[in-house]
Amino acid sequence: MVEEYFHAHGGARPGPTSDRTLSRLNIPRMDQARLQSALQHAPAAHxxxxxxxxxxxxxxxxxxxxxxxxxxxxxxxxxxxxxxxxxxxxxxxxxxxxxxxxxxxxxxxxxxxxxxxxxxxxxxxxxxxxxxxxxxxxxxxxxxxxxxxxxxxxxxxxxxxxxxxxxxxxxxxxxxxxxxxxxxxxxxxxxxxxxxxxxxxxxxxxxxxVTSYEPYVEETSYENSLMVQQSGVLALSSLVHVLRSLTPNARGVFHLLALYQLEHKDDSSYIGMSFHDLYQRCREKFLVHSHLTLRAQLTEFKDHKLIRTKKGSDGVENLLIPLDGAMLAEYMENPMS
The missing domain is CATH 3.40.50.300 (P-loop containing nucleotide triphosphate hydrolases)
Structure with a gap:
């Protein structure tokens, strides 16, 4: 009985859809930094x-x-x-x-x-x-x-x-x-x-x-919003959030990889840092004590999508941080901001 009702009143054609989308709004979307500034200066109530x-x-x-x-x-x-x-x-x-x-x-x-x-x-x-x-x-x-x-x-x-x-x-x-x-x-x-x-x-x-009625500013800081213009600022914020959850040694490994990548930012043929070079630098800084430890750390980086790996023509594994030079340099200036 119910199926017959909807079949009789439904029709084969789908209903009309609206073309009123966010992209047609005359109000420009704010970037992440401006949004955070606006939220911080919003007047407090009650x-x-x-x-x-x-x-x-x-x-x-x-x-x-x-x-x-x-x-x-x-x-x-x-x-x-x-x-x-x-x-x-x-x-x-x-x-x-x-x-x-x-x-x-x-x-x-x-x-x-x-x-x-x-x-x-x-x-x-x-x-x-x-x-x-x-x-x-x-x-x-x-x-x-x-x-x-x-x-x-x-x-x-x-x-x-x-x-x-x-x-x-x-x-x-x-x-x-x-x-x-x-x-x-x-x-x-x-x-x-x-x-x-x-x-x-x-x-x-x-x-x-423990109801507080406080806004979820920190808890939603990594979320993407349709009302916010997406930019490198958000990607950098996500990077900082992820690195804060890692151990100091893990952050040290990432720091070495980032420094090496910035040193070669003007090299158009740069495809990444070899695993052997990274291991040697990490050993010098006492960040890892074996190949297995570094492998485990790199696996964690891959799970976080912090690095990419690519084998060269000689079969050597190369490691690359998927960020442009300007954003990576901004992170290195103030790593944990």
Whole structure:
């Protein structure tokens, strides 16, 4: 009956479409820099009410600390960015503790980056691991032996790159490590569907509504918008975001590759830096200790689309950063801006 109705009233021809598109607007689109400047100078509204809201949230800080100390993990939800509130919690109650911040909204963040940051920067381990499970076992055993505590902050644990089942399985195993305390945020309306009953119990979440009504400026800084004129500024911003999520040694390797490419920017026949030359320079700077370490790092760069590889006529593998000289030079002037 329903099918007959739509068949009778539908017709074979599609409905008319409008030609009113964004490209026909007389208002020129802003570039990313002008958009950010306009947002920063936008007048704030309801300041008094927002301050009162923050004060109510800050009253929970000592309670949060007590609950974290008793083996619970915190999951913060609600409308608005939670970065300011979390930074206040970190700088006051947790100012003398070991902390690590993960930005789950990064377009190329992976669970491997999180584990590598813990083992290399927190536990100061220089070796490699055969698998993620081996790395998790090492983290678990080390924290149990040393009795240290790590407060792991994950902005947007429901981010596109972290919401997969395999990633969440690793994170809930990490949540069960003695000494690791997780404070995470979610913003997607369907975020609770990420976890089944088993994962939820392993995370041992305590849920807190921390609605702030703050704009998601940092969380959406890498997003493409139809209202924004796309330019190299956005590409450079994305590059900086990705590099911030890497280890210091990884950034050092990228820095050497970028310097070499800038030195040959006027060479029209330049096809990239050979793997052997990069390895020698990295060894001189103590950035890697073996070919395998550098290979693993380059694989990570490829996953982030930071580099391209191409074999020359002699069969030598050459590495190239897919950015023009001007943009690469701008990055080298102020790498982490």
């Amino acid at each position: 300041i008094q009410h927002l301050q009162q809201l923050y004060q109510e949230h800050r009253c929970h800080f000592h309670k949060w600390m007590l609950q974290l100390s008793n083996g619970f993990n915190l999951l913060l939800y609600g409308l608005g960015s939670k970065r300011v509130l979390i930074d206040q919690f970190r700088s006051t109650i947790l100012r003398d503790t070991v902390q690590m911040v993960v930005n789950g909204y990064f377009p190329s963040i992976t669970v491997k980056h999180i584990l590598n940051s813990i083992t290399e920067e927190v536990l100061e381990h220089t070796g490699s691991f055969r698998s993620v499970q081996d790395q998790l076992t090492f983290i678990k055993d080390t924290f149990e032996e040393t009795g240290e505590e790590l407060f792991l902050f994950i902005h947007n644990i429901d981010g596109p790159m972290l919401r997969g089942e395999k990633v969440q399985t690793v994170l809930c195993q990490l949540a069960q490590v003695g000494g690791v305390r997780i404070i995470a945020t979610i913003d997607h309306i369907n975020a609770p569907l990420i976890w089944d009953q088993n994962k939820s119990s392993r995370f041992n979440w305590l849920w807190y509504d």
